[in-house]
Amino acid sequence: MATAQRFHIDQNGHSVTVQVAGVHGAVELLVDGKVVAYRRELGRETAVLDAELPDDPPRPFRILLAPVARGGGPPLCLLESDRTRYLLPLTPQSDRRDHALGAADAIRILRRRIRRMRRVAMRRR
Structure with a gap:
């Protein structure tokens, strides 16, 4: 398994990227290339990162990282915005x-x- 995973999606004209270092490593949330949220470790439970898209007015969104059962691969990464969930695809490093x-x-x-x-x-x- 790769030592790091990267998830990416373009949302409302903004680039949203989630980088996970290792299986239980640090998590960074980037919007338009800038770190807007950080979590020290992923853990075994679903991790939640809250941030905002830099619109006028700012649009809040949430990232949900759910580890896969039995540790068999990268976590599932969802973007939740306006009561809608989008699956962020895993992109190659x-x-x-x-x-x-x-x-x-x-x-x-x-x-x-x-x-x-x-x-x-x-x-x-």
Whole structure:
């Protein structure tokens, strides 16, 4: 099982994301990329996070995280707004290499390219 889960939905023009670190880890609720609610650990009972969408007037909503029986996978994540519940889909975590290289990776790639350039230059002589 993955060490972290990420749930995401677009709701009324706003991005709502829930990130769970590990099976019983910390839970972050993000609206439009900003953390608006946080819970230290998930626990065995249904976790409830309350927040608001930044509209005029602000629209309250609630996130419900219900652990799956027997610990067999990610929790169920529901968004409750205006007496309606929406199931938030589990989205894949992006790999660090998709966004940016670390300094060690960049140096390794540069050294490899310099070696290849030297080999090509030596062949041309």
